[in-house]
Amino acid sequence: MEIFNYKGICIKENKRAVYLDPANSRPDAAISHAHSDHLRPNTHMTEPTADVMKVRTKSKKATTHKYNEKFKINDFELEFVSAGHVIGSAMIECHGVLYTGDYNPYGTVTAGIAEPRDCDTLIIESTYGKPNQALPDRNEVLKDLEAWIKVTSNNGGGIVGAYSLGKAQEVIATANKGGVIPAVSDVVASVSDIYQKYGVKLDYVRYDELNESERKRPGLVVTSTTATNGRKPNPYINELRSKGAKVARVSGWCAFEKWALRGVDAGFPISDHADYDSTMKFIEECNPKQVFTVHGATKELAKEVQKKLRINAMPLPKYGEVSIEHFNQ
Numbered sequence: 564m565e566i567f568n569y570k571g572i573c574i575k576e577n578k579r580a581v582y583l584d585p586a587n588s589r590p591d592a593a594i595s596h597a598h599s600d601h602l603r604p605n606t607h608m609t610e611p612t613a614d615v616m617k618v619r620t621k622s623k624k625a626t627t628h629k630y631n632e633k634f635k636i637n638d639f640e641l642e643f644v645s646a647g648h649v650i651g652s653a654m655i656e657c658h659g660v661l662y663t664g665d666y667n668p669y670g671t672v673t674a675g676i677a678e679p680r681d682c683d684t685l686i687i688e689s690t691y692g693k694p695n696q697a698l699p700d701r702n703e704v705l706k707d708l709e710a711w712i713k714v715t716s717n718n719g720g721g722i723v724g725a726y727s728l729g730k731a732q733e734v735i736a737t738a739n740k741g742g743v744i745p746a747v748s749d750v751v752a753s754v755s756d757i758y759q760k761y762g763v764k765l766d767y768v769r770y771d772e773l774n775e776s777e778r779k780r781p782g783l784v785v786t787s788t789t790a791t792n793g794r795k796p797n798p799y800i801n802e803l804r805s806k807g808a809k810v811a812r813v814s815g816w817c818a819f820e821k822w823a824l825r826g827v828d829a830g831f832p833i834s835d836h837a838d839y840d841s842t843m844k845f846i847e848e849c850n851p852k853q854v855f856t857v858h859g860a861t862k863e864l865a866k867e868v869q870k871k872l873r874i875n876a877m878p879l880p881k882y883g884e885v886s887i888e889h890f891n892q
């Protein structure tokens with residue numbers, strides 16, 4: 564079996580191949596989740612991923628499968644298992660190969676958790692693959708966020724900018740825990756409706772549906788990052804800000820990068836990706852013979868895995884680029 568990157572992750576055996584998170588739509592592929600860098604219509608995906616795709620792209624072209632249910636593509640047997648990243652997100656297992664996609668080993672309030680699994684070959688994302696990339700304790704940051712939400716929503720108002728798929732729902736759940744029902748943008752609401760469909764309890768109202776006096780004092784508003792960072796300014800958000808509402812960003816990058824805190828009053832480093840330490844732990848617990856890194860700090864992570872865990876590791880090679888045997892010499 565050969566594994567390499569050719570317009571996505573390709574697993575090949577003789578003349579048969581299957582693609583994971585391909586660059587283009589293709590029926591012989593499976594995708595991990597519905598974030599736009601992974602989402603391709605006309606592929607195999609979980610049911611919630613297909614629902615999010617319908618809302619976001621209007622496409623209904625999908626072959627859907629449940630978690631932990633085996634299915635076949637070109638005679639390869641595959642299985643989706645929870646990745647804990649966003650609703651419907653999946654790690655993909657295929658004949659001893661485990662591809663994590665974007666995964667979250669801490670667990671979420673709204674989208675489950677990624678558990679390590681024994682495998683021969685692990686293809687793992689290395690978004691935060693550098694040894695200095697450590698995130699603070701998720702539960703502690705969530706507590707801080709809850710406190711911030713309570714204070715701001717009872718005073719001049721709070722606005723949270725977060726990715727509309729995944730992060731926004733964690734923020735809504737945190738607000739609800741503190742007794743606050745946020746007003747949300749239409750985009751955030753349409754994705755949150757899908758979470759509701761799958762039994763995740765979230766209380767929110769669309770801010771487009773508030774009456775005039777409610778609009779003036781909405782308490783907490785949850786919207787997409789682009790509406791708060793100035794990339795897609797929203798007149799309503801700007802108006803609330805000019806009247807004294809505070810703005811927060813919720814993103815893992817708040818722990819590492821200055822740009823993540825630009826233009827906001829507070830930053831909460833909550834990520835739906837694993838940081839360096841938890842990535843290393845996850846790899847160790849999957850006990851693979853070979854690790855391939857994809858996305859982000861691929862070289863740095865591969866080097867650490869070789870050195871500290873003594874497991875063969877390298878960035879996923881491009882088609883025809885370098886043979887595995889050669890790299891390990």
Ligand SMILES: [Zn+2]
Pocket residue numbers: 596598648665
């Ligand atoms: Zn993602």
Ligand SMILES: [Zn+2]
Pocket residue numbers: 598600601665
């Ligand atoms: Zn991603």
